Amino acid sequence: MLVSKLFFSLSLWWMILVVFVYSLFLVYGAIKIQANFFMTSINETKTNKKQIALTFDDGPLENKTNLILDILKNNNIHAAFFCIGSQIEKHPSLLLRMHNEGHIIGNHSYSHHFFFDLKSVKEMQNELMKTGDIIEQNIHKRTRFFRPPYGVTNPNLARAVRSGNYYSIGWSRRSMDTVVKTEQKLLRNITGKLKAGDIVLLHDTAIITVQNLQGIIDVIKNKGFEIVRLDKLLNIEAYA
Numbered sequence: 525m526l527v528s529k530l531f532f533s534l535s536l537w538w539m540i541l542v543v544f545v546y547s548l549f550l551v552y553g554a555i556k557i558q559a560n561f562f563m564t565s566i567n568e569t570k571t572n573k574k575q576i577a578l579t580f581d582d583g584p585l586e587n588k589t590n591l592i593l594d595i596l597k598n599n600n601i602h603a604a605f606f607c608i609g610s611q612i613e614k615h616p617s618l619l620l621r622m623h624n625e626g627h628i629i630g631n632h633s634y635s636h637h638f639f640f641d642l643k644s645v646k647e648m649q650n651e652l653m654k655t656g657d658i659i660e661q662n663i664h665k666r667t668r669f670f671r672p673p674y675g676v677t678n679p680n681l682a683r684a685v686r687s688g689n690y691y692s693i694g695w696s697r698r699s700m701d702t703v704v705k706t707e708q709k710l711l712r713n714i715t716g717k718l719k720a721g722d723i724v725l726l727h728d729t730a731i732i733t734v735q736n737l738q739g740i741i742d743v744i745k746n747k748g749f750e751i752v753r754l755d756k757l758l759n760i761e762a763y764a
């Protein structure tokens with residue numbers, strides 16, 4: 525009796541432990557885009573050329589995106605901008621400027637809602653479709669690049685991305701420019717372990733990035749890296 529009781533409580537604890545560890549595993553898979561757990565994202569590439577790509581998320585934003593574009597133009601560098609649909613509606617001229625100056629436009633959802641990852645497949649499809657349409661109305665091209673808001677992936681998003689025929693684009697170098705406080709930390713995050721084929725995640729909405737982009741570019745170049753446009757780094761077509 526005692527033995528079976530003991531066995532029962534032990535196996536219950538084991539079960540709870542297994543469920544707990546499994547849940548941790550799922551959460552890790554959801555928040556760590558590089559894990560490629562629920563869907564495959566392109567986070568970097570293998571190359572023997574010392575090349576990397578810069579990507580900017582969450583714009584376009586007034587008084588910030590234009591400053592980023594000025595710096596890129598002065599340095600003759602082309603980047604990829606993962607834009608939020610609702611932001612494009614507010615600043616279509618900034619989207620057009622990105623495109624006209626040779627940058628690539630990617631889809632970063634319509635709302636970038638904090639609970640985006642809790643939406644249904646249909647809702648996610650609508651967000652991707654709506655933003656794809658807005659981009660197309662402005663630049664007359666259909667982007668195939670999509671970056672998940674917050675880098676969070678799950679089965680619903682995997683289906684939405686597949687049905688929209690998108691490449692899911694992650695990153696290998698996270699600047700943490702939405703949270704870091706000092707230029708030194710920002711530079712270390714980006715250039716500390718920089719390697720050929722890296723995709724760098726930045727935000728054209730982050731003031732620290734606006735203020736330090738020239739310095740970041742200089743350090744990257746001084747380390748012997750060439751900054752190339754994302755589609756060229758990956759050798760895939762950005763538009764359908």
Ligand SMILES: [Zn+2]
Nearest residue numbers: 581582673674
């Ligand atoms: Zn974002």
